[in-house]
Amino acid sequence: MKSKWLSFPYLVWMLIFIFIPLLLVLYFSLTIRTPDGLVFSFDNFRRFFEPIYLKVFLRSVYLALISTVICLALGYPMAMILAGNNFKRKNVMVFLFVVPMWMNFLLRTYAWMTLLERQGLLNTFLTFLGLPPLNLLYTQEAVVLGMVYNFLPFMVLPIYSVLRKIDRQLIEAAADLGADQMTIFRRVIFPLSLPGVMSGITMVFMPAVTTFVISRLLGGGQFTLIGNLIEQQFLFVGDWHFGSAISMVMMVIILLSMGVLSRYDKEHEGGGLW
């Protein structure tokens, strides 16, 4: 079939709307505005390492890490439950797990606002029990909760799909050889599920570290994350050069972690197949 030209419009489209915009970001990140016009400089990147911005960066990484750990702790058992064939309507259960993921994350985050706020349902419940109302919304914990809530399925689904593929006979063999439940999990199931765990970690960490909506809505703008910093630079401060530099740093971190992940995947899954 001689139809390669059919992909031509797509290639042109992607060149204009993906490739050139990324080059523009790179260009802006490496220049600064001076009275004589734009000048090449690394100043934007240097500025990123100033204490105030470094603090924002570290806070983003810290909150994203905590959320990732909580997602792993909550999600791994859930993935095991979904992967076990004890339930009759397994497909329905998996489907039910995916559905909330398709609700707009903005609305999911907003849902927690209504629960956590001062006159919200949780505080009404506390008052009903005779307890004093708490400041739940606009705290760091609320931001972490929002991240866990939004990204938990991203942790569970990759682990689930790896666990499902594990050969039952391996587990039976381990049991025959005298391993107890704990040893089987530690020495057989967990090591085999590592590719899923790794991709789960990346899939939770990446959106958590780049979000600006969750921190804005549940943190009330008190907890600036990298995403908020970028948003501010572009929409309020108008310093595109610095904003581009932060975006480039973020992009590099994400592509690096993707690279590490795909390498890990090859060693484990790919290595066995080919």
Add this chain to the structure above:
Amino acid sequence: MKEYLKRIYAMLIYLFLYAPILILIVFSFNASKSRGVWSGFTLHWYSELLKDRQILSALYNTILIAVLSALIATLIGTAAAIGIHNMKKLKKKVIMNLTYLPVVSPDIVTGLSLMILFVFVKLQLGFLSLLLAHITFNIPYVILSVLPKLKQLDKHLYEAALDLGATPLEAYRKVILPEIMPGVVTGMLLAFTLSLDDFVISFFTTGSGVSTLSITVYSMARRGINPKINAISTILFVTVLLLLIIVNIRMSGNHNKKER
């Protein structure tokens, strides 16, 4: 005993996932503006929505952009998938990696890089820029849904059509296209849903008073809680849920056909 624990754990996780959504939906029918207490059923907030010009125009923009971007992305994406399918291995690999780039890169970077482009070429931020951005992030998903269908296709089908006297265009229209149609429709529905769902990229690429529903929700939510948002959320959630069920039934339907 252990089974029992598993069930409880699963129930708690589902409760965690669904409770906020359900409460959001229930309270969209709540008569009082205060969110803590239930004070009777009302459709007041839904009728308020119908009166709100800003929300109605946002709804109009959202649907129009979702439909247009899904259609255009499907057109470009399907053609691209056929082209990519027929490429040599190395070239295919390079292009597929490029196709994955917007899928894996953070939305915020896609959004702001497009914004920079539009401002750079002096395109006024508004409806057109929003539409272009949505087409851009939709195309890869169409390609990724059409390509598997092309792989399942018999290589000789196209040649057979030509041998039987069809022109290349006829061969595509009457032989290839019907075969890959399920993938095309799935890709289009996916693109439509993603466009409906997008916030971050829209947020950066819109301007001059053109707003979509999710942008309206964000600017309202930033100011605090408003039962009207609950009403919009409910409508959006139900819509996306229905679309998702349709896509799922379609996909499992195809799957069954293949097994038979």
